[in-house]
Amino acid sequence: xxxxxxxxILTHEQMAICLHKAIEKILGKQKNIFPYTNLVxxxxxxxxxxxxDIQNLQPDHIVCFVDLAGGSCWSLAxxxxxxxxxxxxxxxxxxxxxxxxxxxxxxxxxxxLIKKVIKDGSRGIILAQGAE
Amino acid sequence: xxxxxxxxxxxxxxxQVVLGWARPLKSERILLCDNEISENAWEKELYGTCVPATMxxxxxxxxxxxxxxxxxxxNDDKTIVLVKDPKAVIDIIECGYMxxxxxxxxxxxxxxxxxxxxxxYLNDSEVQQIxxxxxxxxxxxxxxxxxxxxxxIRQIVGEAA
Numbered sequence: 001x002x003x004x005x006x007x008x009i010l011t012h013e014q015m016a017i018c019l020h021k022a023i024e025k026i027l028g029k030q031k032n033i034f035p036y037t038n039l040v041x042x043x044x045x046x047x048x049x050x051x052x053d054i055q056n057l058q059p060d061h062i063v064c065f066v067d068l069a070g071g072s073c074w075s076l077a078x079x080x081x082x083x084x085x086x087x088x089x090x091x092x093x094x095x096x097x098x099x100x101x102x103x104x105x106x107x108x109x110x111x112x113l114i115k116k117v118i119k120d121g122s123r124g125i126i127l128a129q130g131a132e
Numbered sequence: 133x134x135x136x137x138x139x140x141x142x143x144x145x146x147x148q149v150v151l152g153w154a155r156p157l158k159s160e161r162i163l164l165c166d167n168e169i170s171e172n173a174w175e176k177e178l179y180g181t182c183v184p185a186t187m188x189x190x191x192x193x194x195x196x197x198x199x200x201x202x203x204x205x206x207n208d209d210k211t212i213v214l215v216k217d218p219k220a221v222i223d224i225i226e227c228g229y230m231x232x233x234x235x236x237x238x239x240x241x242x243x244x245x246x247x248x249x250x251x252x253y254l255n256d257s258e259v260q261q262i263x264x265x266x267x268x269x270x271x272x273x274x275x276x277x278x279x280x281x282x283x284x285i286r287q288i289v290g291e292a293a
Contacts, residue, residue, distance in 0.1 A: 013149070036188070038143075038240075039250075040240060040241045041240055041242070042142055042239070042240035042241060042242045042253075043143060043239050043240070044242065045240070045241060045242050045243075068147055068180065068181040069182075070146070070147065070150060070183070070184075071147040071182070072143040072147070073148075074148040074181075074182065075143070075144075075145075075146065075178060075179070075182065077237070078178040078181075079178075082174055082178075090204075130209050
């Protein structure tokens with residue numbers, strides 16, 4: 001039986017919502033993806049909403065992508081991890097990382113998936129400058 | 133003696149503090165004052181991960197904070213003090229330390245709070261606590277990051293009823 005994943009994207013401003021839209025623009029509709037912005041709600045309010053999503057879904061694995069290690073979304077993800085030990089946090093979310101994650105979600109073991117996502121997220125940062 | 137920045141921010145240590153304020157101020161220390169977090173090992177560890185290795189992190193309860201600020205802080209001290217709400221400032225004052233000026237940097241939405249600024253939501257008790265602090269002669273200004281507009285809190289919440 002396949003693992004059930006709950007995927008959270010936690011960021012400043014509208015980045016989480018835009019990343020969600022962008023990933024579905026490329027890969028099509030995805031299951032159990034929850035974008036949250038830290039713009040308005042206090043962290044305990046966000047933590048409560050996320051806990052409700054988790055209670056509804058009862059996932060085997062919770063993956064939190066956050067934009068900035070050390071920021072408030074990082075702290076929020078830390079609070080989720082404390083409550084739900086089956087939580088994995090990945091900071092520095094980018095499109096290559098999310099493309100890799102959703103493309104391989106159903107094909108790899110959880111450990112292999114996370115390893116690949118981290119690698120692809122880094123490999124997607126490419127420098128091109130000056131004349132060829 | 134006063135510190136570089138005495139800030140009320142319900143997110144405590146986060147990007148606006150570590151990058152927005154601490155960098156231009158060249159701060160050397162962040163003192164997070166919170167009675168619950170100071171008693172909780174995992175939360176201390178979590179907030180500790182938010183501070184660059186170049187800065188010292190202290191996590192203290194309100195009376196330890198007041199003692200430290202009264203006895204250890206010198207004129208040119210490069211410390212940022214963080215508390216999550218106005219009540220914590222009242223507790224620090226009751227433990228014997230009075231800040232001259234407070235930066236109100238962020239209190240976010242929950243069910244009983246009303247919006248005053250995009251980063252400032254307050255409930256009735258918090259407004260009363262702010263007036264209590266103003267009555268003590270403390271200057272309170274709202275400003276989330278150094279480059280944004282600074283507001284006198286009295287312009288935002290009005291005078292006491």
